[in-house]
Amino acid sequence: LDVPLAVKDQMLGLIRIYLTQQRTFSKDEMDFVITVAEQCACIIQRVQLAENQQAHFTHLATHMEKLSSLGRIAAGVAHEINNPLGGILLFSSNMSKKVEAGSPIEKGLKIIIRETQRCKVIIQRLLEFSRDKKPKKIPADINDIVTTALGVVENQFYLRHVTVEKHLAPDMVKTLLDEDQIEQVLINLLLNALNAVEEYGRVTVKSTVDAAQNIIEVEIADNGCGISAENVKKIFEPFYTTQSTGTGLGLSVSSGIIKNHQGDIRVFSELEKGTRFIVELPILAENTTERKAYETAEHTGY
Known part of the structure; x- marks a missing residue:
């Protein structure tokens, strides 16, 4: 039986x-x-x-x-x-x-x-x-940070004849962010996209708001060489890089920054078709008590 x-x-x-x-x-x-x-x-x-x-x-x-x-x-x-x-x-x-x-x-x-x-x-x-620097969060508009980051790398994209398509959500809301750290993440992702595409390639930057899930997202996509499934699993590891001039720390640091913002960073890639990075961040309201404590600490040095 x-x-x-x-x-x-x-x-x-x-x-x-x-x-x-x-x-x-x-x-x-x-x-x-x-x-x-x-x-x-x-x-x-x-x-x-x-x-x-x-x-x-x-x-x-x-x-x-x-x-x-x-x-x-x-x-x-x-x-x-x-x-x-x-x-x-x-x-x-x-x-x-x-x-x-x-x-x-x-x-x-x-x-x-x-x-x-x-x-x-x-x-x-x-x-x-x-x-593992702790973020100093203030109410910020992610669209403004995206625009600033694009301005920083604009000349490098121009010299490589790479087109940037920007689609920013008109209904974007503010959330608590460390503007400098998030800008660092976006610049790193943009430069990675630039390195992945050949001359006259295309990079798309898009921001969205999902009120139902209380999150905002920034997507950076390219039509470059793509990443193999095996390498996708390793790209957030420290010192791992496929670039001859890379340090292998950019994505590791970026992942740590996003996690310190209670967010997530995901990657989708296919060889010879391109790569998409999606940065997801929660919509957080400012805590007045925490803000006063932070400002006091800034002024007193404690």
Whole structure:
């Protein structure tokens, strides 16, 4: 006799009962066997759920431990490197002013200055990653932040002949945001989109309001090379990048910023078709008590 172990049409196994001779089971016996099978199926399902949750929590704990260690290492390395880089930048800048314009020495010094500045940017991102800076939220219009971010990268898009299509919700509402941090996220996503498209490509920026779910969304989409399904799972990991000049910290830092705003950032991509990033943020009303406490702390320094 084979009795299936199933929960809501999900087959988990079966109980096979061997009999010494063929016989007919009574209704009470069949009810008993079915009840035992249902109880066994429920127990198996609960054990599987507990094991899956345990594996998930173990993964999260390991990931958080790695991030914590990485943050401490990053902060230490950044501090040790920042000081000598400052000296290199200072002396190379002074020397470039004293050499003949257009000479090979001046060109070499400009390369040193440019690469030193790039190193300082990388270090700054390391510090931002390790500090997990708490956002200073004020009522803000996401459309204004989008417009500011587009203005910052406008020249780079122009030089690459990349078209930007902007569709901002006319009924946008204000919510509590750290304008500088959200601008940093949007600039990073815009630059990623720019790097993904070829010349004469297209990037679309759209904002929407979902009053029913009490959220606002900003979508940045491109028609570039796309990201493979395997790489999509890794793009928010620190130091992971597919770009030859990237640091692999931009999306990791951006994800942390959005999570600190109680929001979410999602990505949808298909190779050779393009990528969409959706930043979702909750609509939050200003808490007057918290605001006064924050302003007091700002003035007193505590």
